[in-house]
Amino acid sequence: MATPTAAAPRHSCAKLSVAVEDPKAVGGGAVFVKATWHPTRFSLAVTDGAGAWVAEASDAEVRLRAEQWDQPVADYLSLAERYLAFQQPSSTYSFHDAGNGSRRLSWTFEKQGTKLEWRWKLQPSPNTQQTIAEILDFLMDANIRLSEEVVRKTQSFDKLKQESEKCLQQSERFNNEKAEFEQATFSKFVAVLNSKKAKLRQLKNKLTELESAEKAPKEEEEDNSTDKTELFEEESDKNGSINDEPSETGGGDLHSSPEKTGATSRGGRGRKRTRK
Structure with missing residues (x-):
């Protein structure tokens, strides 16, 4: 069965502005705090430039402190790292003499509206120069890493800037090409539209001419039929007037009275009897 690997320790180093007994002393008013954070413990190395x-x-000390503050060990370490890895503006730091060459590092914080203070006692380093050198080496390495990161970020920024300029130029070119294309398309559309309008106008005129040409024979036929009707009516009127006039060749007998007709008939029959 594989044993779980221990989490790699984290390192931090911060410059803290602290209250000291003699601000005019070497390094007075500021200290460098290098910390190494493990899952259940941590270590500190502090220098003011003159001493270390x-x-x-230890695990037991951290667990005891966490129990005193009613906190899990992980929460206690997280809160300590928050205030020792970065200076918190709301906190007051101090670095005072604790006797026998020892120093006491303390910092304040607020919890549920109450201002609290944590303290840790530090012993003089058995090798001051080595401790200061380790802190300076860590700061130099961190500075180199930050410088390299700045260089990479700067190069990346310059590259992005060049790409953005290229994109801007392409965008301007695309906009110009789009405007030219739209103008050309609109011109062609207007030309086609005008030609269609002219064609429709020609067809409309041609249709009007055809309608006029078809309408003219119909009007002529109607005029001819009207003339014939008038001639027929005139002839009918003339024939009617002729029939109404008396005939000069005895045609008036046709209109003789019934009495004359009867007398003539009787006269004829009487003459026949006389001959017998």
């Missing part, structure tokens, strides 16, 4: 002090917070 160290502290080893």
Whole structure:
């Protein structure tokens, strides 16, 4: 069965502005705190530029402090790292003499509206120069890493800037090409539209001419039929007037009275009897 690997320790180093007994002393008013954070413990190395002090917070000490503050060990370490890895503006730091060459590092914080203070006692480093050198080496390495990161970020920024300029130029070119294309398309559309309008106008005129040409024979036929009707009516009127006039060749007998007709008939029959 594989044993779980221990989490790699984290390192931090911060410059803290602290209250000291003699601000005019070498390094007075500021200290460098280098910390190494393990899952259940941590270690500190502090220097003011002239001396160096160290502290080893064992698992038992950290667990005891966490129990005193009613906190899990992980929460206690997380809160300590928050205030020792970066200076918090709301916190007050101090670095005072604790006797026998020892120093006491303390910092304040608020919890549920109450201002609290944590303290850790540091012993003089057995090798001051080595401790200061380790802190300076860590700071130099961190500075180199930050410088390299700045260079990479700067190069990346320059590259992005060049790409953005290229994109801007392409965008301007695309906009110009789009405007030219739209103008050309609109011109062609207007030309086609005008030609269609002219064609429709020609067809409309041609249709009007055809309608006029078809309408003219119909009007002529109607005029002819009207003339014939008038001639027929005139002839009918003339024939009617002729029939109404008396005939000069005895045609008036046709209109003789019934009495004359009867007398003539009787006269004829009487003459026949006389001959017998």
